[in-house]
Amino acid sequence: MATVRPIAFGPQLSARLTEGATREWLVPDGAGGYAMGTVSGLRTRRYHGLLVVAGRTPVARNLALASLDAVVTLPSGTTVRLGVHQWADGAISPDGHRFLAGFTLLDGVPRWRWRIGDVVIEREVAAVAGRPAVGVVHRLVAGGPVTLTCEALCTWRDAHGERTAGGPPPAVTVTADGCVVEQAYRLSGPGFAMTGEWYRGVRYRAEAERGLPPTEDLWYAGRFRTELSRPGQVHEVSAWAGDLEDVPPRPATVVTAARARNRDVVAAAAPADDTRAALALAADAFVVRTATGPDVVAGYPWFGAWSRDTMISYEGLFLATGRAELGRDLLRAYAGTLSRGMLANTADTGSVEYNTADGTLWFLHAVGRHVTEAGDDDLAAELLPALRDVVNHHLAGTRYGIGTDPADGLLRQGSAGEALTWMDARVGGVPVTARAGKPVEVNALWVNGLATVLELAARTGTTPGAAEQAYPSAREGFSRRFPTPSGLLYDVVDGPNGDDATLRPNQLLAWSLPHAPLRPDREALQRIGAELITPLGPRSLAPGEPGYRGRHRGGPAERDSAYHTGTVWPWLTGPYAGAWQRLGVDAGDVLTDIEAHLAEHGLGSISETADGDAPHQATGCPFQAWSVAENLRVRTM
Incomplete structure (x- = not known):
């Protein structure tokens, strides 16, 4: 039976913004929402995010979780930031794309692989079919021990617009395992600590090219932290809207289920x-x-x-x-x-x-x-x-x-x-x-x-x-x-x-x-x-x-x-x-x-x-x- 060939890029493409930021991935949730971004990790559109929630109709979408930036702390105490952002002055910081060893789209699920010396970390993102929910998995593949922190950059606004620090920040309520943002969506993961800070002047180069407003501000709501001491251990974060008490399956399970479902979709055709x-x-x-x-x-x-x-x-x-x-x-x-x-x-x-x-x-x-x-x-x-x-x-x-x-x-x-x-x-x-x-x-x-x-x-x-x-x-x-x-x-x-x-x-x-x-x-x-x-x-x-x-x-x-x-x-x-x-x-x-x-x-x-x-x-x-x-x-x- 015919299968979907993986789409894979090595560091010559994924670690170079000129190439990696022009190739986009999409993870639909089957309800009109999605997660979407680029191979390099740079958000180039106002529409990019890990949780974009459909409203009463698919076009009435809201951007929720914009980014979940991974930060790796090595045994030496050195901190390496794997996120990628461009700012209003054109600067790229952090520049985590430099550590990308590769990107693979396998059965519709995107996977990034970063190498920091002997430490290798992979990330996968998948949606829960039929509901506005996404699971993000970071896995230690080699090396360690390391401390992995994921910083949640949040908003809640119409996907076609932008939100700035000129207005009030998103309301964040701490829960036992994370937080609720604007009473609209929930984040869950290990070792949550609330922060609260505006990231001002995030720039979207694709919107600038389209002649649309290219900047907005994001709210750093908090961070999730865990220790990964040996290969195979994971750091998992869930994000979902709708019924906030209906906790989705753990992210690793969401990833496995998404791949299996996508293979079934192909087989049915x-x-x-x-x-x-x-x-x-x-x-x-x-x-x-x-x-x-x-x-x-x-x-x-x-x-x-x-x-x-x-x-x-x-x-x-x-x-x-x-x-x-x-x-x-x-x-x-x-x-x-x-x-x-x-x-x-x-x-x-x-x-x-x-x-x-x-x-x-x-x-x-x-x-x-x-x-x-x-x-x-x-x-x-x-x-x-x-x-x-x-x-x-x-x-x-x-x-x-x-x-x-x-x-x-x-x-x-x-x-x-x-x-x-x-x-x-x-x-x-x-x-x-x-x-x-x-x-x-x-x-x-x-x-x-x-x-x-x-x-x-x-x-x-x-x-x-x-x-x-x-x-x-x-x-x-x-x-x-x-x-x-x-x-x-x-x-x-x-x-x-x-x-x-x-x-x-x-x-x-x-x-x-x-x-x-x-x-x-x-x-x-x-x-x-x-x-x-x-x-x-x-x-x-x-x-x-x-x-x-x-x-x-x-x-x-x-x-x-x-x-x-x-x-x-x-x-x-x-x-x-x-x-x-x-x-x-x-x-x-x-x-x-x-x-x-x-x-x-x-x-x-x-x-x-x-x-x-x-x-x-x-x-x-x-x-x-x-x-x-x-x-x-x-x-x-």
């Missing part, structure tokens, strides 16, 4: 090779259980749940990993958000929003794939009335100018100030790529969705409703309106300036969906590949097109301007390889070089985006659901 095994484990991070049922985190560390991302990811996250039953519950729950024929784009930000022209159509696609792959005719029968209602509202017209043009059966969309397709970036409230009119991928999904309703109706022996007449009209309209004289497809027809032939990857869906309106053309795919394909996937705009931006860098406005104007999106590897597969070309012959990326940025996972220009440095979320899901799906087709 029955991967055919090591890459698919790695992607199956990566997919697990995005599938969470909330108070209202299963959901999908779109990306770590800053995204919550978005229906478009969830439905694009559905087949890869659920069907390719043996989670059809869980996926069934998710689809039923999302169907409950339908209103005026539209799926809520998001409801986890505190308000329900329906600002998407394609999310609902992706939902139809996800339901169709689930029924086909799982043989779930019961779900088809249950959801068909809602799907017929979706068709009716799209034919009659619904929010944001979304509705069918009787002249050609195609969907048009557009509303002032809105970006309703997946290319939804706005700067100063103005869409960067509004794409008003009839976008190619929206209409490919419309044709696919109508065919899906017909298929599900046939499976269940029920009437398809209005889809029966709408489908041939939309398919004929698509075949007539979208092909350009050059053999490619228009990106948008009937836009404000007419038909738009800008070379973007959206047309791939017209050839790759199960009920795609057109058969792919080899020459067209070759041309798209030549212009758009990079080692991490297709660019969002071809170089040479007006407005192309090859770097997704800078402050929020600069990054958003580049988001869909040249930036690489690995999730589009799925439609690209899928279109080739419909021509009988094996996916392995056209897949991008994603394997090497698994050890380059978000370890064991795939980033949200990358620069359009070489060397295509990863950007955006280091861990992105649809990037992983589509790369996994297309490898299992």
Whole structure:
């Protein structure tokens, strides 16, 4: 059986901040929270920490335990600090990364190994599945005796913000085995002593690069201390939120259980090779259980749940990993958000929003794939009335100018100030790529969705409703309106300036969906590949097109301007390889070089985006659901 290969680095990478601080690890808790940091130990983001707690929804997270800095006292009395921090003036102190002998990500659990002469100490971090709880284990591997102290740097604030010493410090209450912070979370371990001191001006270099506030202050709440006299002895600290009286298992047990669970996750996906095994484990991070049922985190560390991302990811996250039953519950729950024929784009930000022209159509696609792959005719029968209602509202017209043009059966969309397709970036409230009119991928999904309703109706022996007449009209309209004289497809027809032939990857869906309106053309795919394909996937705009931006860098406005104007999106590897597969070309012959990326940025996972220009440095979320899901799906087709 295929397994997940360990990702391992020696001191040439892990002990050098230039390399080690740009590779990030993630330990999800399955409830929307996580632990996250870098190979070197330097916290480079405001989101990094050992205990990040999800609130009512995954996006409403709070940073709790920011850091647990290890300090080793040798028999000679020499003290060696293994933590790593950067300060507002740029200084690195302490610089414990210099003692790193290596880092390994094994079965999803990170392990650091420090060497101080003949003394070797290892650290492991793992989460308790399904609850906001983490265990941190330090183990003496060689040498000793030593005294090991872990200094707890704490806060309690929105994960998207920062907290400073200008306000009151976090309230800390001492317990028999540690402390409670802000009555929100608890720390437990050996030999606790309360301290109480601000660490001022902690700097986050990644936030500085993103044009966001780069500094904050942390509260040194206390320290845990124990004597390690012989190899094999451990220093264990637990941190958890929720029910503070529900003490989690000891950290060493948490680590062992996490590895075993992660191996089971991979086995359930029955991967055919090591890459698919790695992607199956990566997919697990995005599938969470909330108070209202299963959901999908779109990306770590800053995204919550978005229906478009969830439905694009559905087949890869659920069907390719043996989670059809869980996926069934998710689809039923999302169907409950339908209103005026539209799926809520998001409801986890505190308000329900329906600002998407394609999310609902992706939902139809996800339901169709689930029924086909799982043989779930019961779900088809249950959801068909809602799907017929979706068709009716799209034919009659619904929010944001979304509705069918009787002249050609195609969907048009557009509303002032809105970006309703997946290319939804706005700067100063103005869409960067509004794409008003009839976008190619929206209409490919419309044709696919109508065919899906017909298929599900046939499976269940029920009437398809209005889809029966709408489908041939939309398919004929698509075949007539979208092909350009050059053999490619228009990106948008009937836009404000007419038909738009800008070379973007959206047309791939017209050839790759199960009920795609057109058969792919080899020459067209070759041309798209030549212009758009990079080692991490297709660019969002071809170089040479007006407005192309090859770097997704800078402050929020600069990054958003580049988001869909040249930036690489690995999730589009799925439609690209899928279109080739419909021509009988094996996916392995056209897949991008994603394997090497698994050890380059978000370890064991795939980033949200990358620069359009070489060397295509990863950007955006280091861990992105649809990037992983589509790369996994297309490898299992």
